[in-house]
Amino acid sequence: MLNLTYSYRIYPGLDQEAKMLGWLEQCRRVYNYALAERKDWINSRKCLVNACSIRLEYIIPADTPYPDYYKQQNALTKAKKLIRQLKAVHSQVWQDALKRLDKSFKFMQHRGFGFPRFKKSGQYRSFVFPQFKSNPVNGFEIKLPKIGTVPIHLHRPIPEGFEIKQVRVVLKSSGWYAQLILQADVSVPEPMPDGDPIGIDLGLEKFLAVSTGELVERPRFFVACFAN
Structure with a gap:
C-alpha cells in the first residue's frame, strides 16, 4: 500500500463553519472528560489502602474497571441518547477523539x-x-457527512489510481483545510543497497573524514563570498 496526504483549502458557508466550530468544541469537551476519567481512576489507585484522602482523590470502587478506549466508547454511545449536543456530531468523529486520547496514553506508558x-x-x-x-x-x-457539500480548491489533481480513505478537517489561522489521505494498492519495492558503504565523521580541524582515508577541508563559503 502507498499512502499520500494532500492538503486543500476549503470554503465552508457561515452555517457550515458554525457547525464545524461546534464540533471542535464538543470534541474538546469529550476529550477532556475522558482524560479526567482516566486520571481519576489512576490517581485513586495510588492512595494508601488504609488512608484515602477524600479531599484530593476521588473514591472509586476497587472493582471498577479501567476506562479504556472501548469502555469509554460504549459510555459515549449511551450518553448520546441523553445529551442532545452529542447527537449532532458524526459518530466516527467521536471515535477519532477517543482514539487520539488512547494513543496519547499509550505514548505516556511507553516513556x-x-x-x-x-x-x-x-x-x-x-x-x-x-x-x-x-x-x-x-x-x-467535497461532501462531508452531516456537514454537507463544501467548496474545495483543488490546486493539484488527485493522482490516478488513488482512493480517498480518510479526510481530516483542520482549522488554521489562514482558514479551513481538508487533508485527504490517499491510498493506492501498489507494492513499493525496498531500496536495494548499491556500492560499498563508507563511514563519514564530521570534525573540527577538517570538515569531514571518510573511512577511506580522505579528508575534506572546510568549504569556507562565508569567507569566499566576502572575498569576491
Missing part, C-alpha cells in the same frame, strides 16, 4: 511519565472522518 494535557479552548483544531464508502470529492466540491 513512563507525563499525563496528556487537557485541551484549552481553541486548542482542539481538527476532526477526522476515518472512512468513506465512495469518493467524497466531486469536481470542486
Whole structure:
C-alpha cells in the first residue's frame, strides 16, 4: 500500500463553519472528560489502602474497571441518547477523539511519565472522518457527512489510481483545510543497497573524514563570498 496526504483549502458557508466550530468544541469537551476519567481512576489507585484522602482523590470502587478506549466508547454511545449536543456530531468523529486520547496514553506508558494535557479552548483544531464508502470529492466540491457539500480548491489533481480513505478537517489561522489521505494498492519495492558503504565523521580541524582515508577541508563559503 502507498499512502499520500494532500492538503486543500476549503470554503465552508457561515452555517457550515458554525457547525464545524461546534464540533471542535464538543470534541474538546469529550476529550477532556475522558482524560479526567482516566486520571481519576489512576490517581485513586495510588492512595494508601488504609488512608484515602477524600479531599484530593476521588473514591472509586476497587472493582471498577479501567476506562479504556472501548469502555469509554460504549459510555459515549449511551450518553448520546441523553445529551442532545452529542447527537449532532458524526459518530466516527467521536471515535477519532477517543482514539487520539488512547494513543496519547499509550505514548505516556511507553516513556513512563507525563499525563496528556487537557485541551484549552481553541486548542482542539481538527476532526477526522476515518472512512468513506465512495469518493467524497466531486469536481470542486467535497461532501462531508452531516456537514454537507463544501467548496474545495483543488490546486493539484488527485493522482490516478488513488482512493480517498480518510479526510481530516483542520482549522488554521489562514482558514479551513481538508487533508485527504490517499491510498493506492501498489507494492513499493525496498531500496536495494548499491556500492560499498563508507563511514563519514564530521570534525573540527577538517570538515569531514571518510573511512577511506580522505579528508575534506572546510568549504569556507562565508569567507569566499566576502572575498569576491
